Amino acid sequence: MLRYFARRMTFLVLTLLGxxxxxxxxxxxxPGDPIDLIVGPNVTPEVRENIRHQYGLDEPLVVQYFGFMKSLLHGDLGESIIQHKPVSELIAERFFVTLELSITALVISFLIAIPIGIKAALKRNTITDYSLMAVSLIGISMPTFWFGLMLLYIVAFKLRLFPIxxxxxxxxLILPALTIGITDAALVARMVRSSMLEVIRQDYIRTARSKGxxxxVVINKHALRNALIPIITLLGLRIGWVxxxxxxxxxxxARPGLGRLMVDSILARDYPVVQGTMIVLTTCIILGNLFADVLYAIVDPRIKLR
Known part of the structure; x- marks a missing residue:
């Protein structure tokens, strides 16, 4: 297990570096120059060059990158060009807003997907199965932002049940979490159905039924327990995706999370904030994949031999 984990950590480090x-x-x-947003168009070239030198933007890209990596290894994500605050502080202010939304959406996704996937598998090739999978196909095909706008218009604006x-x-929190959770549940439900179908065709399930x-009991004690092994792995993968x-x-x-911070910083060409935010988000995705790999090795020891 330790060797397996070491291989995954090596892959993680190389992925983060890339x-x-x-x-x-x-x-x-x-294209564009962040100096224009700091000083405006009416300053002298000397002032522009002094500011460029102050932020190290006059150095070659290779030198800037190694300076960035040196600071990153010391836990320093730099300082915002526009807000003049440490990037780590800006991210810390927004991170738990995103984390709250992500965890809630993930819980909603699996609470919806697991019962639907199991029901579709048990009623395979019936109108129930076809209907549930058709709905899930619509959910997979539907853009998340469009579904969010529809919820805003119908539930918040027309029905006035939640804030816009x-x-x-x-x-x-409800509408944003439902937006992510429902669209993600569509994909998870199809995977749960496939896993459940594979399990209920096994010999030990037929043996359990033949015992009367x-x-x-057959579904909950024998089939579901084994069908959840790949679903547990899927949970780790969906953490990063969500x-x-x-x-x-x-x-x-309009939630003040990392997504809003990143988009605002892109529009302002605030390099340090954009870099820091993207690194945090992509690290979460990579760690989610690592968690899935390790969890898979725990629930299925055979994976350690590969």
Missing amino acids: MTIIIFSMLHLA SGYGTWKH LAER VGGSVVVEIVF
Whole structure:
């Protein structure tokens, strides 16, 4: 197990390194000059160059990257060019807003998906199965931001059941969490159905039924327990996806999370904040995948041999 974990950690470090190169290059090679947003167009060239030197923007990209990595290894994400505050402080202020939304959405997703997937598997090739899978296909095909806008218009604007936007109470959390949770549940439900179908066709399930056990006991005690093994792994994978997917939803519902911070910083070309936010979000996704790998090795020891 230790060797398996060490291999995964090595892969994690290499992935994070590649991710920092991509993020840094993508931002610094984009058109535009952040100095224009700091000082405006009417300052002298000397002032512009002094400010550029102050933020290290006059150095070659390679030098800037190694300076960025040196600071990153010391836990320093830099300082915001626009807000003049440490990036780590700005991210800390927004991180738990995103985390709250992500966890709530993940819980909603699995609470919806697992019963639907099991029901569809037990009623396979019936109108119930076809109906549930058709609905899940619509959910997979539906853009998250569009579904969020529909919830805003119908539930918040027309029915006035929840606030349209903002942050502060549990009512502000419901619609964004439902937006992510329901669209994510569509995919998870199909995977639960496939896993359940594979299990209920096994010999030990037929043996349990032949012993005269009640169908409820066969499903809950024998089939579901084994069908949940790949679902547990899926949980780890969805953690990273939901955290990353909350970015768009935060913009739609005007939540002050990492997604809103990143978009505002992109528009302002605030390089340090954009870099720091993207690193935190992508790290969450990578850690979610690592968690899934380790969890899979725990529930299925055979995976350690691969």
